[in-house]
Amino acid sequence: MGERKGTNKYYPPDFNPEKHGSLNRYHNSHPLRERARKLSQGILIIRFEMPYNIWCDGCKNHIGMGVRYNAEKKKVGNYYTTPIYRFRMKCHLCINYIEMQTDPANCDYVIVSGAQRKEERWDMEDNEQVLTTEHEKKQKLETDAMFRLEHGEADRGTLRKALPTLSHIQEAQSAWKDDFALNSLLRRKFREKKKAIQEEEERDQALQAKASLSIPLVPETEDDRRLAALLKFHTLDSYEDKQKLKRTEIISRSWFPAAPGACTHSKASSVLRKLSQQSRRALPTSSPISVGDLGIVRRNQTREAPESPQDATETPKAGELRAP
Numbered sequence: 471m472g473e474r475k476g477t478n479k480y481y482p483p484d485f486n487p488e489k490h491g492s493l494n495r496y497h498n499s500h501p502l503r504e505r506a507r508k509l510s511q512g513i514l515i516i517r518f519e520m521p522y523n524i525w526c527d528g529c530k531n532h533i534g535m536g537v538r539y540n541a542e543k544k545k546v547g548n549y550y551t552t553p554i555y556r557f558r559m560k561c562h563l564c565i566n567y568i569e570m571q572t573d574p575a576n577c578d579y580v581i582v583s584g585a586q587r588k589e590e591r592w593d594m595e596d597n598e599q600v601l602t603t604e605h606e607k608k609q610k611l612e613t614d615a616m617f618r619l620e621h622g623e624a625d626r627g628t629l630r631k632a633l634p635t636l637s638h639i640q641e642a643q644s645a646w647k648d649d650f651a652l653n654s655l656l657r658r659k660f661r662e663k664k665k666a667i668q669e670e671e672e673r674d675q676a677l678q679a680k681a682s683l684s685i686p687l688v689p690e691t692e693d694d695r696r697l698a699a700l701l702k703f704h705t706l707d708s709y710e711d712k713q714k715l716k717r718t719e720i721i722s723r724s725w726f727p728a729a730p731g732a733c734t735h736s737k738a739s740s741v742l743r744k745l746s747q748q749s750r751r752a753l754p755t756s757s758p759i760s761v762g763d764l765g766i767v768r769r770n771q772t773r774e775a776p777e778s779p780q781d782a783t784e785t786p787k788a789g790e791l792r793a794p
């Protein structure tokens with residue numbers, strides 16, 4: 471607000487331009503008013519902005535970059551012809567005073583007292599960047615032979631330290647050097663795989679066509695193979711064998727029709743005989759139609775059928791009827 475006082479253009483009645491010259495001199499004040507109150511000590515009060523993040527030593531609080539203070543600015547020295555200014559300001563959170571000054575050599579501000587800098591500067595050496603050779607060093611390398619020798623020795627030492635790592639990397643690279651062979655190996659492997667897949671697909675398609683299946687086939691497993699082997703249907707005889715067997719049976723058969731009641735021919739008839747004997751044993755009467763137990767109806771029985779149509783099925787009954 472101090473500046474605004476200077477903009478007051480009121481000239482009082484006793485103002486004499488020849489005597490006073492200006493309003494400032496009439497008021498006996500500095501054009502910068504309050505800001506210049508310590509001018510006798512060489513201090514001017516200015517607005518100072520924090521150039522980077524700091525921690526206050528008094529309250530240990532973090533003060534961010536850009537916080538503004540009313541600071542006392544004072545010239546403390548020179549860097550060549552550039553003046554070095556020092557700024558003194560009170561922390562806005564405590565009673566501690568922070569002092570900073572310019573550093574023209576590095577185009578930076580340095581903290582003199584009352585705070586600590588939060589280090590956020592990029593350090594090339596810390597980050598393992600290749601450092602540029604300084605101008606002074608370059609000059610020395612060109613003129614000082616002894617320095618050049620020592621410098622070269624240090625460089626060779628660095629090389630010796632890095633050499634094992636480098637050779638390791640080279641060995642690792644050489645393993646991949648013959649890329650043609652590696653590539654062909656890989657391609658051959660893929661080709662074999664592809665061929666196997668194709669063969670399997672063809673086999674599947676053939677099976678599907680044979681069984682007229684439209685469902686997709688899952689890959690065959692060892693269990694499936696074992697189960698299929700157990701389920702496999704084995705015919706004992708071939709077609710020719712079966713034919714031969716039938717033929718011999720026909721040949722060995724009697725040419726004449728069997729006598730009624732007497733079953734003499736073929737394997738089946740022998741079985742029937744056995745069964746009829748059993749039924750005869752069970753029944754008190756020996757009826758010729760006892761074979762009807764088996765549900766087999768014969769010609770001689772059919773002739774008697776009109777008497778009782780259930781003859782064939784219910785033999786015991788028929789036998790009883792006939793007995794009297």
Ligand SMILES: [Zn+2]
Nearest residue numbers: 526529561564
């Ligand atoms: Zn503080």
